[in-house]
Amino acid sequence: MLAIFKIAFRALRRNILRSFLTMLGIIVGIAAVIVGVSMGTGAKAEVDKRIASMGQNLLTVISGNMTRGGVRGGFGMAPNLTPADYEAIRKETFGVTAVSPEARTSVQVAVGNQNSFVQVSGVSAEYLTARSWPLRSGDNFSETDVRNANKVCLIGSTTAKTIFGENIDPVGQIIRIKNAPFTIVGWLIAKGSGSFGQDQDDVILVPYTSVMKRLSGDTKFRSFFVQAESPDSIADVQRQLTELLRQRHQITEGKDDDFMVRTQQETSDFFNANNRIMTILIGFFAGISLVVGGIGIMNIMLVSVTERTREIGIRLAVGARGRDVLRQFLTEAVLLSVVGGALGIGTGYWLAPLLTKFAGFPTLISNASVVVAFAVSAIIGIVFGFFPALKAARLDPIEALRYE
Amino acid sequence: MRNLTYPNVAIPIVQLEEFRKTYVSGEVEVHAVRGVTLTIQPGEFVAIMGASGSGKSTMMNTLGCLDRPTSGRFLFDGVNIDELSRDELADLRNRKIGFVFQGFNLLARTTALENVELPMLYCRPGVSGRGQRERGEKALALVGLADRADHTPSRLSGGQQQRVAIARALVNEPKLLLADEPTGNLDSRTSIEIMGIFQDLNDQGMTVVMVTHELDIARYCRRVVVMRDGLVRNDDAVKDRFLATEELAKLHAEQKAVQLA
Numbered sequence: 001m002l003a004i005f006k007i008a009f010r011a012l013r014r015n016i017l018r019s020f021l022t023m024l025g026i027i028v029g030i031a032a033v034i035v036g037v038s039m040g041t042g043a044k045a046e047v048d049k050r051i052a053s054m055g056q057n058l059l060t061v062i063s064g065n066m067t068r069g070g071v072r073g074g075f076g077m078a079p080n081l082t083p084a085d086y087e088a089i090r091k092e093t094f095g096v097t098a099v100s101p102e103a104r105t106s107v108q109v110a111v112g113n114q115n116s117f118v119q120v121s122g123v124s125a126e127y128l129t130a131r132s133w134p135l136r137s138g139d140n141f142s143e144t145d146v147r148n149a150n151k152v153c154l155i156g157s158t159t160a161k162t163i164f165g166e167n168i169d170p171v172g173q174i175i176r177i178k179n180a181p182f183t184i185v186g187w188l189i190a191k192g193s194g195s196f197g198q199d200q201d202d203v204i205l206v207p208y209t210s211v212m213k214r215l216s217g218d219t220k221f222r223s224f225f226v227q228a229e230s231p232d233s234i235a236d237v238q239r240q241l242t243e244l245l246r247q248r249h250q251i252t253e254g255k256d257d258d259f260m261v262r263t264q265q266e267t268s269d270f271f272n273a274n275n276r277i278m279t280i281l282i283g284f285f286a287g288i289s290l291v292v293g294g295i296g297i298m299n300i301m302l303v304s305v306t307e308r309t310r311e312i313g314i315r316l317a318v319g320a321r322g323r324d325v326l327r328q329f330l331t332e333a334v335l336l337s338v339v340g341g342a343l344g345i346g347t348g349y350w351l352a353p354l355l356t357k358f359a360g361f362p363t364l365i366s367n368a369s370v371v372v373a374f375a376v377s378a379i380i381g382i383v384f385g386f387f388p389a390l391k392a393a394r395l396d397p398i399e400a401l402r403y404e
Numbered sequence: 405m406r407n408l409t410y411p412n413v414a415i416p417i418v419q420l421e422e423f424r425k426t427y428v429s430g431e432v433e434v435h436a437v438r439g440v441t442l443t444i445q446p447g448e449f450v451a452i453m454g455a456s457g458s459g460k461s462t463m464m465n466t467l468g469c470l471d472r473p474t475s476g477r478f479l480f481d482g483v484n485i486d487e488l489s490r491d492e493l494a495d496l497r498n499r500k501i502g503f504v505f506q507g508f509n510l511l512a513r514t515t516a517l518e519n520v521e522l523p524m525l526y527c528r529p530g531v532s533g534r535g536q537r538e539r540g541e542k543a544l545a546l547v548g549l550a551d552r553a554d555h556t557p558s559r560l561s562g563g564q565q566q567r568v569a570i571a572r573a574l575v576n577e578p579k580l581l582l583a584d585e586p587t588g589n590l591d592s593r594t595s596i597e598i599m600g601i602f603q604d605l606n607d608q609g610m611t612v613v614m615v616t617h618e619l620d621i622a623r624y625c626r627r628v629v630v631m632r633d634g635l636v637r638n639d640d641a642v643k644d645r646f647l648a649t650e651e652l653a654k655l656h657a658e659q660k661a662v663q664l665a
Contacts, residue, residue: 014513318522319526324525398470
């Protein structure tokens, strides 16, 4: 077996440039597969990371229904989640560790003579738990603060940096939100980009009551965050929330929900659908280049068989069976494609980080894609090497010996 | 010395009965061999002679089990060739026949030793790498090229290349050494040396059949079969047989005489 590879290797080395050019097709194809799949995997990993950064075992209730009628109307619709809904969820659902509404508003925030527009989110005291969001310093506001609509707030790291400068603890400072003085009681640690790519740290969290009464005047929420107590209870909590809200919103049997209860998994699937399409598309084009590479191998192997007709004749004369000759040429083709595949994988490993560095695409090379790429290159060698090898094996020894 | 009278005598290496070979080229049928009956016993040294188109190449291909008769019977070492598959023919060639060609037919860019080892790659059961090397070196030593084992054909003279080819033919200890114009590409002195090797092998019991169109080369053999138009016209023992050792000595003396003169 080793001897066969040695012979094949030597035959290929004789025409080193030609062998390399033949392999180039496979190299390009396999590198494209590796890089393409790494882009898909990388994008998915990025999405998953962002989704995970939202919190653990988190369910999101969003007002409106994006899927209704195929129109993505959810964010444009008027909020329809009420404080009463929130209270009901707190009291009537089981297996829930934290619940928080979110009332967003973008308002002017000023410190001294500096002012800027910042996203202010009105949330409950359980919000930080729901979103697994620890504080860098200070404390969370309390249930009492929420009940009394106190003028206290938590500040995100980006906002703190913009207003107070880097690494300066803002706890205890007073900021004016829409001219009302709020005391900063806690400094949030940096969380990074969210699922939409937005900066989650450019935020000020205040009790939702304060937002509704003092800042926006809204009476309804756009969304609720609900944390299930374990991964196993997520589905159950989702069902409970749906039933409860349908009942409270008086949605009759057969009618669509006017809200959505999304798990992190569903959010992840939603974003990854596009990634999957991209991966399939890139894989398709890479597949085409692999086929072209395979045809290149077939072409060169056919030339090689013709050139070496006499050699084949000699081998047949001294007792090689057809299948010996077949195996010899098939081994050469497979060696070409497998070495090409290995070089392609190497090229992919080299290209993927460059793509991340210069084009900003997140890439992640999975072991599975490497194994598959390698197997595919071997299969290409077998498939496209078979016909030339068969042609060689079927040569008539007399004709082959006479060939000039 | 017939089998019938002496049942203990070995079976013939070659037994052709009413052998015919017809090729179809386009719409024309070419009758290359038109009924040859020929027996070659172990230990014989036969030259098949004839002009081009006489059918001697067809004879050669058939004796080498590269081709089957169109009609008639061909027993090789007692085995009817017609009943063998393509693979079985390949195995038979591998074990029982050694080929020597006019154009040497060595693999380029492959050392002498590796060329000699080539038939052993296809032995069933296989030969170990070490066994291959030992047998290859032995065969090369037999033709006097032990010191050229790692030379590629391009670094060997014509005579040396033909010796490598002979070593390759001998490496599987065949029953028949089949040579197709083995001296066709060689000068007269080298030709005699090659014939000397054949004579030595034959003296040790090897059956040798060669095709040639040179009468003085045929005279190194023991028996000459002359073909014309696809038929055997003459089949005689060689009278006044040349011996390579004597001829080389003569040549040597002549050269000396030329130098002295």
